[in-house]
Amino acid sequence: MSAMLTVWWKEVRENLRDKRTVFTALIWGPLFGPVFFAIMMNTLVTHELNKAEGPLKVPVIGAQYAPNLIDALKQQGLVPQAPLADPDKAVRERDADVVLRIPADYGKAWRSGEPAQVELIYDASQQGSNTPTKRLEAMLKQYGSQQGALRLLARGLSPSVAVPLVVSERDQSTPQSRAGLMLGILPYFFVFAVYLGGMYLAIDLTAGERERQSLEPLFANPVARWRILVGKLGAIGAFSLASLVLTAVAFSVAGHFLPAEKLGMTFDLGARFIGQAILLELPLIAVFAVLETLVAAFAKSYREAQTYLSLLMIVPILPSMVMSLMPVKAAPWMYAVPLLAQQIGVSDLLRGTPVSAASIGMALVTGFAFAAIIGVVTAQVYRSERLAISA
């Protein structure tokens, strides 16, 4: 057995015996994303659907001034609730999503043909109030235009006179692309799994070994340091890969628990998705293994390495954040940028857009090249005398 394999196997075996490493790499890292995601989506969707299709319960103040209006709204699904003493406060404190208030002079204005005013009291900054407010608004508008049409007819005019423009909406999004939009954050979970999968190993294999003073006897063996480094990187990569595969499979499984049909969306998270996503993320395994080892080699202690690497974890989230805040059109060059390539690649796969072999190839080449550059730097640091000395 060659020295590199010996080092690799010893590190894998030793770390499989460490509960925290195994938990982080094989349970927390890969399962956090999919489980969190499935639960969030289900709760959110069920909640939204109830608000979008269920009876709309809205407290109404002054219902007695507009019995016809209330009857019409009831037919559209409104369930009027008892009036509130302080609607502003109720909305601010989220006791009600929206409150309808009909002023006392509503009837007078209506009868004299003046525009009669009603008030919607809501807080736009509250997520949950958007859908009910829009629904109620739509109901009111419909009642308004219906009554307007009747008035025109009563005066012998065609209602179309008052409708010079009709907007017809044609949404070009496919069910997959709508899902992809909602799944914008998902690519980060893949990166997260790869990063976290190797993190504790990277710390343990360099900063940890030095702290436990085992690097010095190790380097007294007749094995070149770069071979030891390669063995260690291989062990880090193995854990990252396991974490990545688990993530992909877990997402595939979680896809079955997403309320896709309720939204009229389909998720294609089958074997093809798993394979391509893993292929796209492969270079990140190498990039993170060398990067994490480099950082751990600079840190003076295990704790210090842990702090640095936890901070560094924010870096891979940046492309995800930027992409979900300002959706940019994916351009071919983006596949040449590590992290960005994985972000757009996985989100395209989720959206059901095929990712070309050339794009995947590009991501692999540039990703591994980037890893090789950091790898050379890491190997240099590994050769320093300082590295092995703990005291």
Next chain:
Amino acid sequence: MIEVKDLHKAFGEVKAVNGVTFSARDGEITGLLGPNGAGKTTTLRMLYTLMKPESGQVLVDGIDAVVDPIAVRRGLGVLPDARGLYKRLTARENIEYFARLHGVETQLMHQRRESLVDALEMRDILDRRTEGFSQGQRVKTAIARALVHDPKNVILDEPTNGLDVMATRGLRAFMRKLKAEGRCVLFSSHIMQEVAMLCDRIVVIAAGRVVADETPDALRAQTGEANLEDAFVKLIGTEEGLAA
């Protein structure tokens, strides 16, 4: 055979090793004696190629440590100051890991491991994880790990540090056995009696220099002190006097 010629090593302003020359011969035990901070560990670290000397030469069985460090390490068994066992591995796994790094064949590895386990009397701890080992158990495991490739030269940095009386006696017997097998044994210590009892040759280091390189008897004769401890104090005291 280990030959050290005029070694120098500085850490910033501090000259840790400042012209150390000595030889450790096969079939002999050579003691590197000196107070804490005299430069013993740094000297040994240059011997097993963890550090590069700024000037001077290290030859192990005639091979230059700077020219071919891998070959030098192949001929050395090293117990560093830092024992550094792998806590999540058993004593057996620790030993076998280093055997494989040395490229020892499986069958030969089992054979050597068995004889070391017997010689060091560590059968009872062989399949326990090293976490929670006593100081003595740790040293035994680290020594077995260092010698499993059957090296001609053995370097032990303060091997008896922290050991109780029984463990120390056992270790001394083991070192005599290594000598009887014709190996070159080089060990460092700051304990006078131990060095006097074991060594064929004593190299006294103080402030990064060799202040004496003699047999124990010659050392006593040279300093005119019947007691080795007095001789030691005299040597170091003189050196410090000179330096000032």
